[in-house]
Amino acid sequence: MHVAHLSLHNFRSYTDLDVVLEPGAIAFIGRNGQGKTNLIEAIDYLSRLSSHRVASDAPLVRAGSDQAIVRAAVVRDGRTAILEVELNPGRANRARINKSPLPRPRDLIGVMRTVVFAPDDLTLVKGDPSDRRKFLDDLLVLRTPRLVGVRSDYDRILRQRNSLLKTAGFARGESRETALSTLAVWDLQLADVGSQLLAARLQLVDDLRPYVGKSYEAVARGASRDDAEIGYKSSFETDGVDDLGEALLAELGRRRKDELDRGVSLVGPHRDELVLTLGNGELRLPVKGYASHGESWSFALALRLASYDLLRSDGDDPILVLDDVFAELDTERRAQLADLVAGAEQVLVTAAVAADVPEALRGVRFLVADGEVSRDE
Incomplete structure (x- = not known):
């Protein structure tokens, strides 16, 4: 299972964002406060309909907006599904799969599976x-x-x-x-x-x-x-x-x-x-x-x-997210952890500096700065 495409509208710090992703290791590199954790938070939200950072949906909607949209193309067993959720603070959220509305947003839970590890x-x-x-x-x-x-x-x-x-x-x-x-x-x-x-x-x-x-x-x-x-x-x-x-x-x-x-x-x-x-x-x-x-x-x-x-x-290979965890580990334990998870179908990593990401997880890299996400070629 992996995310092939992520689209955000008025989610956290992003007005509009489209990012093409791949299987394997993907690192989002950027200083604190630039929005890298917002990206993996959006992906995790589609999995559980809750955030690993805050207890309510209101902080997830960009300031001044009354609605946020998170959409992702998820590939599972060779088939692609488009998962989407509208966040409407104070009103009912809405969820869709392949543009078809779900009776209840909670019916989206479990379609995509994520496991997130973060300092908290x-x-x-x-x-x-x-x-x-x-x-x-x-x-x-x-x-x-x-x-x-x-x-x-x-x-x-x-x-x-x-x-x-x-x-x-x-x-x-x-x-x-x-x-x-x-x-x-x-x-x-x-x-x-x-x-x-x-x-x-x-x-x-x-x-x-x-x-x-x-x-x-x-x-x-x-x-x-x-x-x-x-x-x-x-x-x-x-x-x-x-x-x-x-x-x-x-x-x-x-x-x-x-x-x-x-x-x-x-x-x-x-x-x-x-x-x-x-x-x-x-x-x-x-x-x-x-x-x-x-x-x-x-x-x-x-x-x-x-x-x-x-x-x-x-029987599933969930998406593994390591949110700013390598800064807490010494070089030996970074390498040890990286070797443990390198075989996952998709590993999403966030780090403040590129040097924090172990060699085993140095796959595709994106630079995150000032609300912009660009692929590091």
């Missing part, structure tokens, strides 16, 4: 549990696009249930009884949809685990594939559970008083954690709080490389 990925290790849950869910929907609907339904149910918990916590008499009766209905929905999301996450962690160990061994000096480990910690006991939905529903009932007192849902996938540990045998420590900066960086990179390898094992 240290939050996967050092950030909040929500950062690691997002990592899992983003990978889930790339592998199984139908789970976009499950995740969306869960978020909607959770908002409604939290609102009702706040109301029920303050209600008295008949109003309280009515609220509690309604809460029971939302419990059933949360248990149903939440168990689907939980089951998918548990399976994903099992599938991803061996790739994480292998990737960490490749990027961390002196490490073995047994050093890095991932696990999943649910908000309730899941070991030996035959029916996750029933177990989740039972835990909601057990925590009812606490939830009413606090006015928030305390059980469900939104309270879970992806556990990252380093060590050998019984001596394993959480990466967050114990790992050095180098170990944390290596673990974050291993998570992304493992995601890439897992997607490849599914």
